[in-house]
Amino acid sequence: AALALLAAVGCGGSSDGTDEPQAGISGPEGEAVDGGSLVFGIDYETSGWNPAIDQWAATGALVGSSVLEPLATLDGDGQAQPWLATSWDANDTNDVWTIHLREGVTFHDGTDFDAEAAAANLEFIRTAPLSSIAFGPMIDAVNVVDPATVEVRLTSAWGAFPSSFMASQGAFMRAPASLEAEDK
Structure with missing residues (x-):
């Protein structure tokens, strides 16, 4: 009998005497405003914000x-x-x-994202101290074909180039002026 009573108590409704679900916690109402801070918790620090x-x-x-x-970017598959x-x-x-x-x-500094900017990023990735360890031996040359097209010549066949490189940390594009800038 005691177990049945405990089970019945555990299945009760709301504490205000109704069977209506309780509303969640709500914040202050009002218009959104620009500015302020956003705090984002992460489990590990990075050494800076230049992915190369x-x-x-x-x-x-x-x-x-x-x-x-x-x-x-990579899809669900x-x-x-x-x-x-x-x-x-x-080819x-x-x-x-x-x-x-x-x-x-356009980049945050107003510079256009075009083939020159993409080529500068790809060349930087090919030669930068960290990313060159993985990508330097694989990328032979980066060429601008036209304002909206770049060509990447590899040292050997790489069928997974789009998923392994173009969607990787190394292929995050930055404003060209920021490539060599001190990371602050």
Whole structure:
């Protein structure tokens, strides 16, 4: 009998005598205002915000992706999907990739995102102290084809280039002036 009573008490309704669910906690009402601070908790620090030279912890990529954009992103199946790139294609041997870029995009400093900016980023990634460890031996050259197209020549075939590189931390695009800037 005591167990039945405890079970019945545990299945009771709201504490105000009705069977209506209680509303959640609500915050102050009013108009949204610009400014203020956003505090974002992460489990590990990163060494800086330049993805080509700084070591990012897993959560660093999450924070970095809130202010930087990659050429591609991965869908739920792990397949690369266009982001700042609109499309890409490879030659028959998968060692030359042509990347077509989204037009009308500007960086935070007002610089246009175009083939010159993308090429500067890709060249920086190829030669920067950290990212060059992985990508330096694989990327032979980066060429501007036209204002919205870059060509990446690889040292050997790399069929997974879109998902392994273009959607990686290394392919987050930065304003060209910030590539060599001191990370603050």
